[in-house]
Amino acid sequence: MQDYFERCGKINFMKRGGLITLTASGLYCKQGDFYIDPWKPVKKAILSHAHADHAYRGNIRYLVTKSGEQLARIRLDPEAKIATLDYGKTTTIDGVKVSFHPAGHILGSSQVRVEYKGEVWVASGDYKLTPDATCAPFESIKCHNFITEATFGLPIYRWPPTEQIFDEINRWWRRNIEKGKASVLFAYALGKAQRVMSGLDRNLGRVFTHGAVERLTQAYREAGVDLPETTYAGSVTNKKEFAGAMIIAPPSAQASTWLRRFGTQSTAFASGWMMVRGARRQRAVDRGFVLSDHADWPELLTAIRATEAETVYVTHGFAPEVVRYLNETGMNAVPLKTQFVGDDASDLLDEESEPEAISAEPSGITEK
Numbered sequence: 001m002q003d004y005f006e007r008c009g010k011i012n013f014m015k016r017g018g019l020i021t022l023t024a025s026g027l028y029c030k031q032g033d034f035y036i037d038p039w040k041p042v043k044k045a046i047l048s049h050a051h052a053d054h055a056y057r058g059n060i061r062y063l064v065t066k067s068g069e070q071l072a073r074i075r076l077d078p079e080a081k082i083a084t085l086d087y088g089k090t091t092t093i094d095g096v097k098v099s100f101h102p103a104g105h106i107l108g109s110s111q112v113r114v115e116y117k118g119e120v121w122v123a124s125g126d127y128k129l130t131p132d133a134t135c136a137p138f139e140s141i142k143c144h145n146f147i148t149e150a151t152f153g154l155p156i157y158r159w160p161p162t163e164q165i166f167d168e169i170n171r172w173w174r175r176n177i178e179k180g181k182a183s184v185l186f187a188y189a190l191g192k193a194q195r196v197m198s199g200l201d202r203n204l205g206r207v208f209t210h211g212a213v214e215r216l217t218q219a220y221r222e223a224g225v226d227l228p229e230t231t232y233a234g235s236v237t238n239k240k241e242f243a244g245a246m247i248i249a250p251p252s253a254q255a256s257t258w259l260r261r262f263g264t265q266s267t268a269f270a271s272g273w274m275m276v277r278g279a280r281r282q283r284a285v286d287r288g289f290v291l292s293d294h295a296d297w298p299e300l301l302t303a304i305r306a307t308e309a310e311t312v313y314v315t316h317g318f319a320p321e322v323v324r325y326l327n328e329t330g331m332n333a334v335p336l337k338t339q340f341v342g343d344d345a346s347d348l349l350d351e352e353s354e355p356e357a358i359s360a361e362p363s364g365i366t367e368k
Contacts, residue, residue, distance in 0.1 A: 018145060019096075019114060020121045022336065027123060027147070031116050032096035034063075036123045039339040046098065048125025049109035050075045051190060053341045063091075065100045067136065068108020070219040071190070087136060103127035104138030105293050106191030107220055113141055122307065123147040126342070128292065129299040130162060133198045134191075134225050138303070146309035151294040151342045152272050153318035159272070159296045165289050166199030172268060172287055173204055177244040182262040186285065187270040189213050189250040191293050194220045196248060196270055197227045208233040208242065210249035210258070239263060254284070272296070294342070304331075316340045 021028050026038035034044035041058035048054050050064075050071035057077050064072045066084040073082060085091055087110065090099045100110035105126045112123045120143040127149070129138045169185070176183045187193040189212040197217070200207060207230045209217060214232045221227060233247060242262045251269065253259065259267075267285040272292025274280060280288035295303060300322065304312055313336040314322045326333035 018121070019116050019119050020123070020145070020147075022338070027338070029096060029114055029116075032093040032098070032114070034093055034096075034098075035059075036112050036114075037125065037340070044093070046112055047072065048103065048112055048123065049106055051106070051126070053339065054125060063098070065108045065110045067223055068110070070222055071108055071216065074215060074219055087139075101139045101141050102136035104129060104132060104135060107135045107194070107223055107225065109135060111139070111141060113143065119144055121145045121147070122309075124149065124303070126151070126294055126340075127303065128295045129303060130159060130295075132162075132195055132293075134194050134220060134227075140303065140306040142306075142308050144309060145311050145313065146304060146307040147313045147315065147336065148300065148304055148322075149294065149316055149340070149342070150300065150314050150319045150322040151317035152292060152296050153300055153314070153322040155297050157272060157275055157292075157296045158298060159275075159292060160290055162199070162291070165270075165291050169196065169199065169268070169270070169289055170201045170204065172266070173201070173246055176266045177205060179266075180243050180264065182242045182245055182247055182265040184247045184249060184259065184262060184265050184267045185270060185289075186249055186251045186254055186268065186283075187291075188293075190216050192270060192291065193217065193248050193250070194225065194227060195293065196291070197230070198225070200228055200246060202228045204246070206231065206241070206245045208236065208245055208247045210247070210253050212250045212253075213248050233261070236261075251283075316342055 019029060025040040025042050027036040034046055035042045036046050037048050037054040038045050039056055043060045045059035046063045050068055055075050062080055062082045064082060064084055066086045069084045085100055087100050087102055090097050097115040099113045101113055103109040103111050103125050105128060114121045122141050122143040124147060127138055173183045187196045193213045194217055207228050209230045209232055211234055217230055239261055268287035269283045269285045270289045270291040274288035274290045312326055312331060312333040314333055315336040315338045319335040323333045323335050
C-alpha cells in the first residue's frame with residue numbers, strides 16, 4: 001500500500017507541475033516559496049490549525065488564522081515569529097494569493113486557499129461540516145485542485161446528531177452523580193475536550209480538567225468561546241470534591257496513576273472511533289460516545305463535490321477507499337502520502353509539552 005501511495009500520489013503530483021507539490025518537507029508552493037503544514041523546519045509555514053501533526057515547531061515564520069493565534073503561540077516555540085490573517089482576507093506572497101477559510105474542525109482551523117495566475121488549490125487540513133459551538137462553521141470553496149483528509153472515509157461512519165450525543169453524556173453523568181461516582185471522560189486535549197464541555201449541563205455539577213486540557217481551554221475562553229467553569233484537577237487537595245464531578249482528560253491519562261485521585265469512578269471515551277463495534281471494549285471504558293471533529297462519510301463526499309475540483313488529492317485515513325469510490329463515480333482522484341496522522345497519534349503529540357504529559361502508545365484503535 002505504501003508503494004501505491006508513492007507511485008500514484010507523488011508522481012501524479014509532480015507530473016502535473018501544479019501550484020502545490022509534495023516534497024520531503026511537506027506541501028510546497030514554489031511560486032510563493034512557502035509550505036502548508038510542513039513536517040520539517042522551513043522558512044515560511046502556513047498552518048491550517050494547531051494540532052501537532054499540522055503545526056510542527058522549528059519553522060522561521062508562521063502564518064495562522066487570527067482566531068487560532070493563541071493556540072499557535074501555546075503550541076509553537078516561544079520565540080516563533082507568527083503573523084495572522086482573518087478568515088476571508090487575502091494576502092499576497094511573491095505574487096501568490098493566500099487566504100484562510102473556516103474548516104469547522106477546531107478553534108482557528110482553516111482551509112488554505114492558494115491562487116496563482118488563475119489556478120486555485122485548496123488544502124483543507126482537517127475538517128467537518130457538523131455545526132460546532134466552539135469554532136467557525138465549514139465554508140465550501142470552489143477550486144481546481146482539492147486536498148482532502150479521509151480519516152473516517154468509509155460508509156460505516158455516519159455521525160449521530162450532536163445534540164443526541166450531548167444528551168447521552170449528560171444522562172451518564174447524572175447517573176454517576178446518583179451513585180456518588182466521578183465521571184471521567186477521555187477526549188483529545190485540543191478541540192474535542194472543549195467541544196464536549198460546550199455540551200455539558202452546567203447545572204449538574206463541577207467540571208475538572210487534566211493539565212493537558214486546562215491551558216488550551218483557557219485559550220478558547222480568551223477567543224470568546226462560551227464554556228463552563230473548570231478547575232485544574234491538580235490544584236485540588238480535598239479528593240472528596242471529585243465525587244459526582246465531571247473530569248475531562250486526554251486519552252493517554254487512562255494509562256497512568258493520575259486516575260487514582262478520583263476514587264470511585266465511571267470512565268468514558270468520546271471519539272468517532274466509538275462507531276466501530278468493539279471500540280469501547282478495546283479502550284477499556286464503561287461508555288463510548290460517538291463524537292468526532294472530522295467529517296464522516298456523507299460530509300466528506302458533500303465537501304469534495306461542492307469544490308467542483310478537477311482533481312482531488314486524498315490523504316491520511318482511508319485514502320485508498322475514498323480514491324477508489326471517487327474514481328468509480330466519475331471524479332479524478334489520487335492518493336497522497338503525507339505525514340498527517342489524525343486523531344489518536346496527534347493527541348499524543350499534542351500532550352508532549354503540556355502539564356501532566358504522559359507518554360504512551362495509542363491503545364486499541366489507531367489511525368489507518
